[in-house]
Amino acid sequence: MSMSSQASKKSKPAKQRPGNGETRLSEAPKPRPALLLDEHIVEIVSDSGEGAQRCGQSFGAIAARLGNGIWTVEIIPAEIRPPPRSIAGASGNRVRLASYRVTNGGDEADVVVAFNEQVLLSRVRTGEIKPGGIILLENMWQNDRDETIAAGYMKVCEEIRAAGYRLYEIPMEAECMKYVPDPRRGKNMFALGMLCGIYSLDAEIARAQVRFVFAKKDQKIIDANIELLDAGRAWALENLDLKFAVPASKTSEPQVVMNGNAALALGVVASGMEVCAMYPITPATSASHYLSEIFEKVGCVVHQAEDEISACAFAIGASYAGKCAVTITSGPGLSLKQEAIGLAVMGEIPLVVVNVQRGGPSTGQPTKAEQGDLLAACFGGHGDAPKVVLAVSSIEDCFYSIITARKIAETFNMVVIVLSDASLATAQQPFPRPSFNEGWLAPPIDQSAVPENALPYDWDSRTGIAPRFIPGQPGGMHCLTGLAHDRLSHVAYGPEINEEGIRQRSHKLATFQKTLKTPKVFGDKDGDLLLVGWGSTCGAIEEAVETLRARGHRVSSIHLKFLQPMASGIGDILQRFDKVMTIENNWCDSLDEDLINEENRRYSNLALLLRARYLVDVDCWGEVRGQPLKPGAIVKAALPKLEKV
């Protein structure tokens, strides 16, 4: 058993001096009192298929079960099986655990567990690890038969130490060999055990989580994994001088832990919708996977269509026949569905479209986070096609927004586009366990005869809303058409009637807008700078605002749930700040570049919408690095705006 660290390269167990202003560790061998922390960020990375993701997710779930606030972020390579030991192949999970509720993945990691030095490099080189951070690295490579691998390993270790990281080389493989013949399967549970030991997480809760994760496997496999878990814990306690505790906050109500896509799927069930038509696309598909598992239990159907267009048309058909449907997709799928969405707008058919955004354009970055589809959602199709666009900002919001979306769709006979993104899709966070309410469901479809002389598009002159006739209703027979039509649903190309139809469909959006509440300002109601965001960035933006306010800056933020239409009162809020800047995970040109000036600058999605609507000189800051925005990066982006005040 060999193990070394920055401080002591040969001894076992290592006695590590605390660094980075942490309080002192006891010299007693064990049990050591744990160093109490408010929060920590832990990453675990491996080659794809070595189970680092499962390890990280389980670690987060165990901490959450114990009452910690957590947020997990998946680290996903683009390929199914990238080459082993490659920088591009790093796969794993980041877990931020805290004594309080956390709303985002945070800044740099405090601790990293890496199964080889190459995947570690991918995290180090992208600046994901805190300076002086703790690195727990599998050391089997130092004795690799391939000399280039062994040499490469040694070189990276030197580089890591030279850069000031606290490196612990750990014989994970050798330790696992004591329990299983093939440590490639199971090393992740050993690592999980180590982390549970380091962070003083309850052993029995950890075992319960492992049993839960492997619930579908046979007892032998469960037992082997628990053995590895316990071995990892014991090894860490015996050999490492790292002992932390992140005290949990006591919660009085039950919490559920899941990722955004699971919350979307449960939201679909809770909304009472009966049909989900979809086509596989990353990163949306896992929502449909989960839904496929549970939807039939409530007597409903996930239909995997032959393509995205068909999925949308199928959902429209089901909705038209009275069974409000949802189609779940991601960027390229949204592009393909646009014509069908236009038909639903024209025919006034309720429809929920979920777009779990990814990096674009084209195939872009399928597994990576980006918020580039806002304008496509609002204006993507041809012609004037008013529809509701809303964005989810937390895991909990993923659940409830689907229920809201269905309600809006059926109340206004409109298309509702729900925007999530790759960072929410895979991030896990606890939220209060929802309690089912029958009010979430819609009443059974109306099959009674329509009143005599009733018209299929009898638009109300004040609201634009027309009652809908559903097939099966005697007397309601009409031909719905995507062509311009009159109140009888007859094809009509007359100048007045075309304008009339467009006006009524537009007015429905205005009517809906009257029901929206002004978003709350996070921070003071006025000040020097207002940050405006939408979607998954809410937690990071608010954390940045808190940091800046703690430093004495007069900064606030608002987060928009409804992007189309926007609630009343937003313009007033913008006016109360000297400067306004959107924070978005999408592209905007920077005026710092020589080429760019006010004449040619392209703005971020939301900034463009705000500038157009409120005539306020809204600035914007964004990143398209395929990752969730970090609070620290937002602080950095905001500071220059404050210094110039």
Next chain:
Amino acid sequence: MTATMTQCLLRLVEEDYKLSDYQSEIAPRWCAGCGDIGILTAIQRLCRDEQIMPEKTVFVSGIGCSSRLPHYMNAYGFHGLHGRALPVAEGVKLRRPDLDVFVTTGDGDCCSIGAAHWLHAIRYNMNMTVLLHDNQVYGLTKMQASPTSPRDLKTNTTPYGAYLNPLNPLTVTLGVTNVSFVAQAVDWIPDLLYDIIAQAHRHRGLSFVRVLQRCPEFMNHRFDEAVHDPSKTRILTHSDGLRLKPEISRIYRNQETHDPLDMPRALAIAALSDEIPVGVLYRDPSVPCYEELREAERPNTPDLIRTVLDEEFDKVTIWPQVEDASTGVE
């Protein structure tokens, strides 16, 4: 018993739909002599003869001349997107098996822009009647070559003649897994057109009927040879198949007794190049329907939704801890 009798009589009176009950107030806007008119008439006759309830019937179409048909029916209609009639119809049918679904589509709509949906619709085999109005040319957009246009046809997009051999919708459909009903009709023999659509409608599963129809505007003489020479038409019969009136039998003597479960023969008939087969090429009522395969075991009641949600939440719930375990010592 008197009361029951009265009710029955009332029902009979109520349900006595006349041909005009299936005609919408909109007069067809097709060209004089268009084959679509014959198809519309056959459908309306069928609705009357089968006493189909207009409110329980949905005609779904795409875009093109043929796809205007739903506007001329007094029933629910859905005149949607070019090429997408089939997925819309599938969505309608999935959770509403009580609705009688017809799809009217054209050679451009079905075999070109909607070709992917065509193949998959055959494979889903949902219970609906699909009528492919095949006039072998784009009419609504003013004469462009369609996938079924004959080779060398001069159109606005092929002024020097069409380059490719036409796609054969019959052989394509017969080649798809789960195909359960394929027939061909021609607009110039209205009795058989009606009979074939009626057989299609009676079939449980997706019944695909290709109707060869004349486009008086752009393909006026396309089928002249067959129209004038009955021997060019091969009538397919079987014991419970077409009911040929004596006058039809006298004119169309080129007849073949064809077992509609005989796929190799169906494919051979479908591929005939010098004759037009008319009748049922293939029929297999044993192929399962997608909507039946996906039928729910239980209805989605609020109680069931509550139960399933609670089951799922239970798997991921953290119940409040009495003690703070995370700081516990080993």
